[in-house]
Amino acid sequence: MDSNITPLLVTALSETIRMVVVSMLxxxxxxxxxxxxxxxxxxxQILECVPFNRVLASxxxxxxxxxxxxxxxxxxxxxxxxxxxxxxxxxxMVPLTIAAIPFIARQVETSLKEVPYGLIEAALSMGATPxxxxxxxxxxxxxxxxxxQLTTVVIxxxxxxxxxxxxxxxxxGDLAIRYGYQRFRPDVMIATILVLLVLVQLIQFSGxxxxxxxxxx
Amino acid sequence: xxxxxHIEKTYEGPDGPVPALKGIDLTIEKGEIYGIIxxxxxxxxxxxxxxxxxxxxxxxKVIVDGQDLTEMDAAQLREARKNIGMIFQxxxxxxxxxxxDNVAFPLRLAKMPEDKIRxxxxxxxxxxxxxxxxxxxxxxxxxxxxxxxxxxxxxxxxPKVLLSDEATSALDPQTTKAILQLIRDINKKLGLTVVxxxxxxxxxxxxxxxxxxxxxxxxxxxxxxxxxxxxxxQPITKDFISVLMSNELPVAFRDAEISQEPFEGAQLLVxxxxxxxxxxxxxxxxLIRKFPIEVSILYGNLDHIKDTPYGRLLIxxxxxxxxxxxxxxxxxxxxxxxxxxxxxxxxxxxx
Ligand SMILES: Nc1ncnc2c1ncn2[C@@H]1O[C@H](COP(=O)(O)OP(=O)(O)OP(=O)(O)O)[C@@H](O)[C@H]1O
Ligand SMILES: [Mg+2]
Numbered sequence: 166m167d168s169n170i171t172p173l174l175v176t177a178l179s180e181t182i183r184m185v186v187v188s189m190l191x192x193x194x195x196x197x198x199x200x201x202x203x204x205x206x207x208x209x210q211i212l213e214c215v216p217f218n219r220v221l222a223s224x225x226x227x228x229x230x231x232x233x234x235x236x237x238x239x240x241x242x243x244x245x246x247x248x249x250x251x252x253x254x255x256x257x258m259v260p261l262t263i264a265a266i267p268f269i270a271r272q273v274e275t276s277l278k279e280v281p282y283g284l285i286e287a288a289l290s291m292g293a294t295p296x297x298x299x300x301x302x303x304x305x306x307x308x309x310x311x312x313x314q315l316t317t318v319v320i321x322x323x324x325x326x327x328x329x330x331x332x333x334x335x336x337x338g339d340l341a342i343r344y345g346y347q348r349f350r351p352d353v354m355i356a357t358i359l360v361l362l363v364l365v366q367l368i369q370f371s372g373x374x375x376x377x378x379x380x381x382x
Numbered sequence: 383x384x385x386x387x388h389i390e391k392t393y394e395g396p397d398g399p400v401p402a403l404k405g406i407d408l409t410i411e412k413g414e415i416y417g418i419i420x421x422x423x424x425x426x427x428x429x430x431x432x433x434x435x436x437x438x439x440x441x442x443k444v445i446v447d448g449q450d451l452t453e454m455d456a457a458q459l460r461e462a463r464k465n466i467g468m469i470f471q472x473x474x475x476x477x478x479x480x481x482x483d484n485v486a487f488p489l490r491l492a493k494m495p496e497d498k499i500r501x502x503x504x505x506x507x508x509x510x511x512x513x514x515x516x517x518x519x520x521x522x523x524x525x526x527x528x529x530x531x532x533x534x535x536x537x538x539x540x541p542k543v544l545l546s547d548e549a550t551s552a553l554d555p556q557t558t559k560a561i562l563q564l565i566r567d568i569n570k571k572l573g574l575t576v577v578x579x580x581x582x583x584x585x586x587x588x589x590x591x592x593x594x595x596x597x598x599x600x601x602x603x604x605x606x607x608x609x610x611x612x613x614x615x616q617p618i619t620k621d622f623i624s625v626l627m628s629n630e631l632p633v634a635f636r637d638a639e640i641s642q643e644p645f646e647g648a649q650l651l652v653x654x655x656x657x658x659x660x661x662x663x664x665x666x667x668x669l670i671r672k673f674p675i676e677v678s679i680l681y682g683n684l685d686h687i688k689d690t691p692y693g694r695l696l697i698x699x700x701x702x703x704x705x706x707x708x709x710x711x712x713x714x715x716x717x718x719x720x721x722x723x724x725x726x727x728x729x730x731x732x733x
Contacts, residue, residue: 281472284474284476286436287474288491289463290436290467290468291467291487291488292460292463292464292488292492294460294491297491301490301491302476305476308478379478381521
């Protein structure tokens with residue numbers, strides 16, 4: 166293996182990590198509240214508002230149904246507005262975040278739905294406000310599930326970030342395409358794949374560990 | 383303490399409206415343990431959930447501690463609910479919180495400072511004998527222990543009323559007894575008003591002062607537990623009681639013809655029910671000493687309804703008809719309930 170691969174890999178890996186971490190954080194901050202609203206505004210729920218729930222669910226579904234590669238291109242004007250540019254690592258974070266939000270919202274919704282309604286009723290019977298129920302019942306009870314689900318999202322983001330890399334976003338995907346494919350450097354290709362493999366394993370492992378730690382059932 | 387007037391509740395089911403409660407009137411006095419019994423689907427849960435407005439009645443008034451809950455807005459209702467503790471069949475504890483944190487939960491909702499919370503939670507854990515389990519999670523507890531956590535949590539906000547929806551239905555008989563005993567102690571110690579929903583007459587018998595029998599969304603019978611036990615009026619009430627106290631005759635008489643008139647070789651079957659003081663009355667001894675008759679005891683048991691001793695005896699009397707009539711007259715004058723079954727001939731069973 167060429168000795169000059171290592172700095173390339175390090176740069177690419179740090180770009181990938183930055184893309185994934187930033188877009189994951191941003192998407193989680195938006196996605197969790199949306200997931201909470203999806204559950205709590207449904208029928209017979211603590212913030213019941215069925216029309217709102219329907220609209221929200223349709224928006225989520227609409228965004229989710231757009232393939233990432235198309236979404237990335239379609240929102241270029243918006244990306245430019247937010248990131249100031251449409252290429253590079255920073256620009257890639259915008260579509261990554263947008264794509265991850267509905268994904269996270271649905272995953273969070275699934276986890277929250279598993280909280281037995283009896284617990285919500287018990288909290289109501291003690292005079293809890295809807296906000297208290299979300300903060301003190303729904304989220305802590307669903308946390309192991311949410312962590313497990315978010316792990317999947319992080320891994321999906323690693324994949325998507327590689328795709329974003331192909332349109333000049335930097336990161337491991339970019340590296341693999343530019344060196345491994347276009348310049349025909351199989352060593353770079355293999356090294357990139359190995360790094361991705363290890364990265365994904367690491368994420369899955371820590372996600373599982375954390376979810377298990379949190380689960381007191 | 384609790385007054386329900388003309389409560390109706392109709393659910394909107396997929397196949398049209400489901401009337402779950404059809405005009406319930408119920409008054410529960412302060413300090414009482416009030417039992418509500420009924421078959422599955424009778425509307426018991428709906429009824430108890432109307433008391434803290436987890437279920438809003440379609441019409442009618444719910445008055446708890448002088449306040450009409452049906453007229454309150456959401457914030458007032460939350461305040462009022464702190465006065466009404468509730469325990470559940472499936473405990474409904476937070477699986478992500480320790481025993482301590484579960485009991486502290488209602489106090490944290492009320493934004494009580496942590497040192498005050500500790501001062502309240504520790505004696506509560508002691509009350510339900512779980513001090514040593516404070517840092518365990520519910521998954522590490524037995525059903526009975528979980529329900530004790532539920533009770534401690536329900537008591538944390540110092541409610542005046544405790545609602546229990548089938549709180550012992552998921553527990554074995556011994557644990558059920560222990561939990562009921564705990565509820566009874568708390569009722570005595572704190573003067574708490576308790577409403578208990580159950581489908582088991584045993585629960586009613588063990589701790590309730592009064593009982594209401596609910597059938598198809600209507601209260602068909604209510605009153606002090608002793609009265610309802612001794613003189614049940616509705617068939618459904620009799621069914622519930624018969625689970626605890628069989629009215630069947632002993633095997634030797636089961637297929638025998640029962641006649642209201644005396645006949646040759648027959649004995650007069652009489653069921654005697656003793657209550658409270660009268661359980662100590664030596665009735666049978668008196669009967670034999672005073673009249674030249676034969677008395678055989680066919681069946682007997684002694685039990686308690688809450689704290690009142692309660693005995694039942696099935697006797698067979700043989701002798702001269704005039705003596706039998708005089709003996710019956712003697713029994714009627716005693717402080718007990720007699721049920722004249724009839725004359726029957728004992729069948730001897732051959733193996
Ligand atoms: N949310 C609901 N929507 C529609 N119908 C309901 C709902 N909850 C209860 N019911 C109906 O109301 C009736 C009374 O139900 P309820 O749960 O009060 O019975 P219960 O006496 O508590 O029965 P169980 O002993 O099985 O708990 C039943 O016919 C039930 O199907
Ligand atoms: Mg029920």
